[in-house]
Amino acid sequence: MTAQMESPVQTEQMRRFAEFDAAFPDYHAEMIDGEVYVSTVVTSPHGQMVMAIGAQLMSKWCVMTEVDTVYDGWHGTTLLRPDISVVDSSHRGTRLATFPADEIILVGEVVSESNPENDTEKKVKKYAVAGIPYYLIVNPIEGKCLLHSLPSGDHYRASLETDFGDPVPIGDPIDAALDTTALYTY
Helix, strand or coil, X not given: CCCCXXXXXXXXXXXXXXXXXXXXXXXXXXXXXXXXXXXXXXXXXXXXXXXXXXXXXXXXXXXECCCCEECHHHCCCCEXXXXXXXXXXXXXXXXXXXXXXXXXXXXXXECCCCCHHHHHHHHHHHHHHCCCCEEEEEECCCCEEEEEEEEECCEEEEEEEEECCXXXXXXXXXXXXXXXXXXXXX
C-alpha cells in the first residue's frame, strides 16, 4: 500500500474551502457535499477519547489524527478530517497534505456535541462510499460505540453497538478488541 494522492480533486468548492481553511487555522473545518462545518479547538474530553482509542492500535498500525481525507468518488465536494484514521504500518511518516480514503482500514469519530448528525449520519455515507472497511463512532453523549462494517454503496451492511466499558471487536485485518473502559460521557 502506498498513498499516492497529493491533492484533492480540484473544484471551485474545494478551492474556496482551502482559502477559508487557511484564513482560520485555529478552527477545525470539514466540507461535506459542499457545505462547510466549523468547530473550535478540540475539547479535552474529546481528545482524551481519541487518544484512548488510537493508543491501542499504534503498535501494529499507522494511526493518524485529523488528516485531510479525500476520495475521488466524493467529486471534490467533500474533505473530511477524521479523529482517527488507521492504515497499514508502511504509511508511518507519511507527509502528504491529503490522504486517500480508499487506503484507510478504519476511521473513527468521537461524536461532537455541536453537530452529532455529521458523525452519526452524513459521514457514515461518505466513508461507506469510499469503501473504508470499518467506521467506529464513539458517542460520549449516549455512552456507546457503534462499529460499522461491510461497506456497500452509501451504507454499511453490518453494525455492532456496545456500551462504554464493553470491548469493541474489530475483525480482519485489525483483529483486535478495543478496550473502552477509559471512555466516558459528556
